[in-house]
Every structure is written in C-alpha cells, then in structure tokens.
Amino acid sequence: MRRSDIDARLAELYAQVPQPNCKGLCADSCGPIDMHPRERQRIRARGVTIPHHDNALDQAARDGGYTCPALKDNRCTVYTDRPMICREWGAVEAMACPHGCRPEVGLMSDQQGALLLHESLSIGVAQTEVIEQRRRKLAQRFADPEFRQVYQDYVRQRRPRQQ
Incomplete structure (x- = not known):
C-alpha cells in the first residue's frame, strides 16, 4: 500500500475521533x-523517535518511569x-481527561475507540479471516457490560496519579 493511501486512510480514521477542548494539561x-x-x-x-511500546515499558521498569520523547516543556512537539x-x-x-477537557459531542464509547485503534493498526495488512475474527471478538467483548467495566478499571488504574 502506498504512503499516500495509508495517510489518507489514517486521516479518515482520525476524523472520526471527536477532539476535546484541550487545556494542555495532560x-x-x-x-x-x-x-x-x-x-x-x-x-x-x-x-522525534518514540520507542516501540515494549521498549518503552522496559525503560519504565528499569528507570522507574517513562517520558515520551515528543514532550518538550510538557507539550507535544508532534501534536499534528x-x-x-x-x-x-x-x-x-476510559481515557476521559482528568482535567475536564471533553469533546463538545461527548465521549466515544470504549468499543468505538478500540475499533478505531484496531483499524489504524491494521491499515495495509491483508484483510484475512483472522483479522475479521479479532474485530468480531473485540465487538463482542465491548458488548458485555462486565468487560467494559474491567477495561475501564484497567485503564484508570494505570493512569498516572495527579499530584
């Protein structure tokens, strides 16, 4: 798949995410x-080189923390x-801003967010039956209120604590 096609597909997916009125505190x-x-x-x-998440997790475990290399003076240098x-x-x-920044249209469901993330990571990958099975399983999981609660608790427990 050509870069321009990937960029166009990513732009389509990005457009589906309602953006909060960001205060720049996150x-x-x-x-x-x-x-x-x-x-x-x-x-x-x-x-900016952002390490693969596995390497970043190793760094966090080794150093006791992790700071995204894209941050400068607590602002994202690659925001666009x-x-x-x-x-x-x-x-x-599950990723609602702890500082109260919210999209005017409201928050997306966790299922919608997970599906968009899955779509973004799958661009250019052959649409095999395995990928479609994963999509269906993800949709089934988020249809279960108990799973949604476990997911939200998991994300919130790993959110950095406010000082």
Missing part, C-alpha cells in the same frame, strides 16, 4: 504506546502528527 498521561509504522515514520521525520492512541486520549470513555 503531559503526565503520556506513556508507552503502540502505533502504525507510518505514524512512527511521520513522527521520526519530525526529528500524533498517532491514533494519542488522538483518542480525552475522547474515549
């Missing part, structure tokens, strides 16, 4: 993330090229 929420290789490539072209997971921060139920 730098403490930035942590190890995964992203599509094209998102990583665009960020690298801006002079930020990956899907960062765009979903403050826009998805």
Whole structure:
C-alpha cells in the first residue's frame, strides 16, 4: 500500500475521533504506546523517535518511569502528527481527561475507540479471516457490560496519579 493511501486512510480514521477542548494539561498521561509504522515514520521525520511500546515499558521498569520523547516543556512537539492512541486520549470513555477537557459531542464509547485503534493498526495488512475474527471478538467483548467495566478499571488504574 502506498504512503499516500495509508495517510489518507489514517486521516479518515482520525476524523472520526471527536477532539476535546484541550487545556494542555495532560503531559503526565503520556506513556508507552503502540502505533502504525507510518505514524512512527511521520513522527521520526519530525526529528522525534518514540520507542516501540515494549521498549518503552522496559525503560519504565528499569528507570522507574517513562517520558515520551515528543514532550518538550510538557507539550507535544508532534501534536499534528500524533498517532491514533494519542488522538483518542480525552475522547474515549476510559481515557476521559482528568482535567475536564471533553469533546463538545461527548465521549466515544470504549468499543468505538478500540475499533478505531484496531483499524489504524491494521491499515495495509491483508484483510484475512483472522483479522475479521479479532474485530468480531473485540465487538463482542465491548458488548458485555462486565468487560467494559474491567477495561475501564484497567485503564484508570494505570493512569498516572495527579499530584
């Protein structure tokens, strides 16, 4: 798949995420993330290398913390090229901004956020039956209120504590 096609598909997916009225107070929420290789490539072209989430988790365990390399003075230096997971921060139920920033249209459901993230990570991957099975399983999981609660609790427990 061509870069321009990937960029166009990512833009379509990004447009589905309602953006909160950001106050710029969420730098403490930035942590190890995964992203599509094209998102990583665009960020690298801006002079920032964000480590693969496994490496970032290793660093956090080793050093006792992790700071996203894109942050400077608590602001994202690659904001316009930020990956899907960062765009979903403050826009998805389980990732609601602790500072009160909310999209005017309301928060997306966790299922919607998970499906968009899955779509962004799957761009350019052959649409095999395995991928479709994963999509269906994800949709089934989020249809279960008990799973949604476990998911929200998991995300909230890993959110950095306010000082």
